[in-house]
Amino acid sequence: MPTNRDRTEIARQFINAIPHSRALGMSLNEIGQGEAIIAMPYDERLIGDPKTRVIAGGAVSALMDTCAGAAVMSHEDAGFATATLDLRIDYMRTATPGAAITAHAICYHMTRSVAFVRATATDGTSDTPVATATGAFAVERGA
Amino acid sequence: MSARRAPEAVQVVKERRDRALATLVGTVPYITYMGFKFDRRGDELTAIMPYRDDLVGNPALPALHGGAISAFLEATALIVLGWSLVWPRIETGDALPEGIALPKTIDLTVDFLRSGLPRDAYARARVTRSGRRYASVQVEAWQDNRDRPIAQATGHFLMPRQDD
Numbered sequence: 001m002p003t004n005r006d007r008t009e010i011a012r013q014f015i016n017a018i019p020h021s022r023a024l025g026m027s028l029n030e031i032g033q034g035e036a037i038i039a040m041p042y043d044e045r046l047i048g049d050p051k052t053r054v055i056a057g058g059a060v061s062a063l064m065d066t067c068a069g070a071a072v073m074s075h076e077d078a079g080f081a082t083a084t085l086d087l088r089i090d091y092m093r094t095a096t097p098g099a100a101i102t103a104h105a106i107c108y109h110m111t112r113s114v115a116f117v118r119a120t121a122t123d124g125t126s127d128t129p130v131a132t133a134t135g136a137f138a139v140e141r142g143a
Numbered sequence: 144m145s146a147r148r149a150p151e152a153v154q155v156v157k158e159r160r161d162r163a164l165a166t167l168v169g170t171v172p173y174i175t176y177m178g179f180k181f182d183r184r185g186d187e188l189t190a191i192m193p194y195r196d197d198l199v200g201n202p203a204l205p206a207l208h209g210g211a212i213s214a215f216l217e218a219t220a221l222i223v224l225g226w227s228l229v230w231p232r233i234e235t236g237d238a239l240p241e242g243i244a245l246p247k248t249i250d251l252t253v254d255f256l257r258s259g260l261p262r263d264a265y266a267r268a269r270v271t272r273s274g275r276r277y278a279s280v281q282v283e284a285w286q287d288n289r290d291r292p293i294a295q296a297t298g299h300f301l302m303p304r305q306d307d
Contacts, residue, residue: 017202018199018200018201018202018208019196019197019198019199019200019202019208020197020198020199020200020207020208020210020211021200021208021210022197023197023198044172045172045173045176046172046173046176047171047172047173048171048172048173049171049245050170050171050172051244055173056171056172056173056174056214056218057214057217057248057251058173058177058210058213058214058215058217058218059173059214061210061213061214061217061251061253062208062209062210062211062213062214063210064210065200065208065209065210065213066200066208066210069209081201081203083201083206083209083255083258084209084253084255085254085255086252086253086254086255087209087213087252087253087255088250088251088252088253089213089250089251089252090249090250091247091248091249091250091251094247
C-alpha cells in the first residue's frame with residue numbers, strides 16, 4: 001500500500017509534469033482526500049496591469065484549474081484521468097503585487113462521471129480571497 | 144457648416160488602427176508572455192494563440208491546458224471590449240495615450256467543449272452589453288474547424304472610469 005507521503009510525492013511529480021503549470025512556476029504544497037493546495041510565485045511576466053503591477057486574471061484561472069484538477073485526482077473515488085467541463089471564476093479583489101498566490105481546492109462531491117469542485121485563491125495579505133471558483137470535472141473511468 | 148472632408152487614404156487609416164491595436168495589446172505583459180496575437184479586419188478582431196509546448200496541460204494526449212484556454216478567452220474578451228471603447232477615438236483621428244486603462248474582469252464562466260489539440264487556437268468575442276459601469280462579453284475559441292469550438296465563455300467586466 002502506498003503511504004500518504006508516497007501519494008503526495010507522486011502527485012507532486014504529476015503536477016510538475018504539466019508543462020503549462022511548470023511554466024507558471026506552480027508548486028504543490030499539500031494534497032490528499034479530494035483536497036489540494038498549490039502555490040504560484042509572483043512573476044513579472046504574469047502582470048495584467050502594468051500601472052498597478054497586478055497579476056493577470058488568466059494566470060489565476062490557470063492556477064485554479066490546475067488545483068481543482070489535482071483535488072479531483074486525489075479523491076478516493078477518482079478515475080484514471082480528469083478534464084475540466086466548466087469553470088467559473090469570480091475575481092473578488094486585485095492581488096497584491098509581489099505576493100505569491102495560493103489556491104486551495106476541494107472536490108466536495110463525486111459521481112460516476114462528474115466531480116464538483118470549489119476553490120479559493122489567497123495572497124496571504126488578507127482574509128478575503130483574491131478569487132473563488134467553482135467547477136465541474138469529467139471523471140474518466142474507461143469503458 | 145464646412146464642406147465634407149475627403150476620405151482619408153486607406154493606408155493612413157489602416158496604420159492608425161493597427162498602431163492603436165498594438166498599443167492596446169502591448170499594455171498587458173501577460174498577453175505578450177502567452178504569445179497571443181490579434182488579427183484585425185476593419186473593427187473585427189480575431190485572437191490567435193500560437194501553439195507552444197509550454198501551453199500543454201495533458202502531455203499524454205496531448206491537450207492544451209484548460210487554464211491556457213481560459214486565459215486566452217479572457218484576454219480576447221478584454222481586448223475586444225477595450226477595442227470597442229477606443230474605436231470611436233481612433234476613427235476621429237486621435238492617437239491612443241500610452242498606458243490606456245482596460246476594463247477589469249469581474250467573473251468568467253468557461254465551458255470546455257472539446258480538448259484543445261497541440262496546434263494554434265483562434266477566438267472571437269462579442270460585446271453583448273456595454274454600459275457605463277459594466278459590460279457582458281461572449282467569447283468562443285476554435286482550432287481547425289470554426290464549427291467545432293473547443294471552448295466558450297461569458298464574462299462580466301467593470302469598465303474603466305471615464306476620467307482615467
